[in-house]
Amino acid sequence: MITLKHLLPRGIYGRAALILVLPIVIIQLVVSMAFIQRHYEGVTRQMTGGVAIDLAYLLQEFGAGSSAEEARARADAIGGPLQITVTFPPGPFAPVDDSVAILDFSGRAIVETLHAEIPEMRAADVSGDDRTVRTRIATPFGDIQADIARRRMSATNPHQLLVLMVLTSVLMTVISFFFLRRQLRPIAKLAEAAEAFGRGERIAYRPRGALEVRAAGRAFVEMRDRIERQIEQRMLMLSGVSHDLRTPLTRMRLALSLMPEDEDSRDLQADVIQMERLVDEFLAFVRGDATEGEEDCDPAAIATEVIQAARRGGGTVADLVVTGVSRRAKLRVQGVHRALENLLGNALRHGSMAQISLSFSPHTLVFAVEDNGPGIPESEREKAVQPFTRLGSARDPNQGGGVGLGLSITADIAASHGGALWLGTGRDLGGLRAEMRLRR
Template structure:
């Protein structure tokens, strides 16, 4: 039960750094303001309401007592004019009337309760009051021995407008402070977003230009570390390519010499076998160099993925493959064209070795662009699908080793896809065989 509640709470929390930072910053401020306002209203408003209620009750008692001592019309007229001019009270006397309703216990509400207590303590007569006579006035009715005295007073005699002004100032200043906090926090989060974007671009092989450390000291430190890592990886790839170029030269020279010497030999079963071994070695060296070289030296450019796929399918059709191509959406993406061509060509070539027909579907799926290859071959067992991505790994049971290449095709394909921030996934095709899904993120 506790874990479910924690899960619900976490689901309500903001996921972004900006939202969480604002939550951490504003929650204590909001709680402090709430506590301050509550304490103010509990004490200040209670005190003000008590004092105002006692003042109004005192004026009412004074009027009632004065009329009790001087009931003649001349004194009634004088107290009526004086109450209107000095106390802001309008007096209306209903002779021989009886108070139909009276209040015998404190009503709900701070102001109502305080006024009831003040009148009950001082008046010692049946009374009734209506604080909502209209938007500006209230009424107090008092039972006298010869009638009912109705006293109309302005609502401001009981309600202090400064309380609401104070509340508006608190709310207004809080909104201003929160707005300033949002602006400053967005400026602090922006460098982190730029760093994340630069890391994503670098992971997809896109050149990160005009990127420089900025923001807080910790963010600048992370950006500097990222730039150092980028330079180290670049140097490592350059050194690896240079080393492999030297290895390529060293291996090709003796292989070429062996081919020339074998060509001068008379044909025999042993010589023919050696010639085939030399050809296989050359193919293995070329495949290994293609895998190790990867995408080194190629820059990402805006490429029409639909046209690139169409061209590769066209080449495969010329080589005799049976391919059904359907492109739902074609869009331009930042890709390394040669690397992506090798990826697609290896997937289709792999299907061409072991299947008769191949279906290719391409289109946008949410934030990704997917190319799905469905063949009618023998497929790959589920427990072997990750194994085929290992360099030089070949399936011996379900795939013919004699025609299976050197075991680098799918390795190169996944390496290229991941170099673009994507992935190559193997699944069961709906009609039997193997489904290969090439998923590429759509850059923003």
């Protein structure tokens, strides 16, 4: 159902233009109806009143004749100088009833004034295309027809004033929109810079515009600088932590490899491998993709690469299913690759078969990973996305030594692309269906 909300513009330029144009249009209508129409109706009544005086004088002379022929002669003699055409008896086009066009407001004023000023008036017709007012008037010798040019009784239509008013309004609207656009442009630039920073890009931005917009721009620049310093400090810390943790783990693996192989050494080696996996997963969660910029890529190629890697590892993965018109998109390639690996790894751990599908739409890009495993109950899906969350043994995302960060990392990657991670039930394989919806 289409409502007024759907008809209104959604952009700031469109809404500002509506705020600017709508009052002007309303003022135009009010002025046209309340001032112009009333003014010209008043002028019409005054002019018609003057013509009514001429008609009254003509009727007086017509009635003073001793016979119909003399009355006609008197009317002809007076009607010529007064620009009134008298027909006696009335011709075939003489009006029988009043006739006025529906939207002819000045014509209605003419008819009303003639009836008010001339009691003998029987009918008046102002609907003709020849701009002539035809009247039927009663006299002692019978009805007569008196035709008067309408220009003597009605003010000229205010075309020039209306055209001038419309042209002036259009000109002022264009000028106002030009200045309004200059005021709104800094807001659009601020939104563009904020959106780009959310994608990991830094574009040149300098606060401009009104004082309030400048204040918001300076606050954004300061916030961006603080976030970039924090990211840089975090990366430096992570580099040190990664080095400090991996070095002793590497020494431990080397020492264990030199020890005689027995059950204890194999258990210790498994523990070291698990510790390395935990360290890698923690670092991936903390590092995120804040420093990775978007690049133009083929989403189908990313999904195909992930499928081939899983097959090389022994997993059973169906061929990629693509719906919609395949096209390139700007994505964080490493982040999307990591997210698909997490989703596909979970699917193969908890099911014997998995499938990746890719759907293109005008504004979104959806990667869907589905398995034939037990799935996740609907009541626990929101909890499963939270970091460091372990579910029941039937569907444990930490199976194999994880710490419950795979879905959380995927959700963060989807959010960094302006999208979200959705968990549901598979339509084809019946297990868990994880959709990573990205904004294009």
